[in-house]
Amino acid sequence: MDSLARPFASIMALVNFLLDVRGLSVELATATGRVRPVDEACFRVGAGEAVGLVGESGSGKTMLGLGLVGLVPPGARRGGEAWLAGRDGAPPVNLVAEGERGLEAIRGREIGMVFQEPMTALNPVMRVGAQVREALCIHEPGLGAAELGRRTLAALERAAVSDPPARERQYPHELSGGLRQRAMIAMALAAGPRLLVADEPTTALDVTVQKQILELLGRLRQESHLALLFISHDLPVVTQLAEQLLVMYAGRIVEQGPAREVLERPAHPYTAALLEAVPRKGATPAVLAGNVPRLDALPPGCAFAPRCRYRRPECSLARPEPRRVGPEHYARCILVP
Ligand code: SF4
Known part of the structure; x- marks a missing residue:
């Protein structure tokens, strides 16, 4: 784990989790050099817990889910650690260090x-x-x-x-x-399995069926104490199930914490912008101008700066480290005191 990943791991309470991800990175080779669609992700999923992972298309959500179980494109490099608790008292397994045979045994079964x-x-x-x-x-x-x-x-x-x-x-x-x-x-x-990674499971469905699938996932969680990593670009859909929220932008988790807290008091301007873009009765949703930057052309410092209404000159000096907003709530923004 490198220096930028350490703050999350060190400042979060040490609790036993089903999945403990410490600085997970996925690096791809492109014609213009190596890029990181997943850059030092740190988060935890408790047994039976629902964690939502949100962000626009191209933010790296899908690659994070695939990177966990080693389903990355040929030539991709994974880094960091992702510890899956052992079943029935068995020792934990680092999914990043595990070989293909080991991962095959984990995919589907765990x-x-x-x-x-x-x-x-x-x-x-x-x-x-x-x-x-x-x-x-x-x-x-x-x-x-x-x-x-x-x-x-x-x-x-x-x-x-x-x-x-x-x-x-x-x-x-x-x-x-x-x-x-x-x-x-x-x-x-x-x-x-003890964990289900569901990547946009309802996106292609109409609203009624979407609701049924969400109810089904919620029921399966209750019945089997199944943990869920629910990946979606659709914030309102994710918040129907998630207890914890991860917000991803340009390969990095820029905000994370208890879902209710993040929704009520977003600390990162990107999270706030996603919330403002949610359609509400009687209100016109705000449009977040611009796009997620290309990974081979990230701006210096904070990757969100070109779209951020609060940007300051110092935002472009260095990539923001995670800062503590609440006991389990963190954001990578210099506005957090
Ligand atoms: S670090 Fe600066 S540019 Fe980035 S989100 Fe915070 S205020 Fe905006």
Whole structure:
């Protein structure tokens, strides 16, 4: 962990967490040099806790989720540490140091993944039931056919897939968007992971189905003490589930803390701007002008400076270190005293 990552780790209370991420970075090689779509992320997820990760497109949210489980592009380098607590008293595992075989055993069994568009994640030429069975077989190869069939139906039922015996014989393209997402959730949870990384799981769905999927995730959390890392560009959606909030900009977590506190008293101008852009009854949402900068053309100092209405000359001198706003609330902004 380098010097910029240390402040978060050192000033936060040492508590036992399911996931303890310390300075996670993902570095990619580009034609113009190496860039960091994830730059020294530090956060923790407690058992059964829901953590929301928000930011505009291009802020690095998806790469952070993928970086945790090693699903990064060829040639990408991961750095830092991401400690996953051991199951049943086993020692913790550093996901960054783990090799591909170790990560394969962790993906699905310990950490499930759900993506925005299930059509790209589900195999279009395999029946839904066969895909859930496959997810089970990878982690429990000794299961007999009858038990596999029973567990497949149970996984679909748990994800509120209607009529599981019929659905398991269907192909993904025969299902509606909402049912496909439920099938994806069934697959992701089939092997009983303790953490679900859900990346924009409701973005492609209409509002009614979106609400149903959010309710489903909330119920699954309660039933299984499942922890959730919920990634979305949509702040109102994230706040329906999240207890803790991470706000990401240009590869860095710029604000983090208890969701209610961050929403009521945002300390980073970017978080405040995201909140002002949320449509509200009887009010015109403010538009945040400009775009997330290209990673190979980051401005000096604070990456948000070109869009920040509070910027001062000193904002461009150095990248802001995390500053404490409250007991568990931090922001990378020089305005925080
Ligand atoms: S450090 Fe400066 S430019 Fe960056 S968010 Fe804070 S006030 Fe704005």
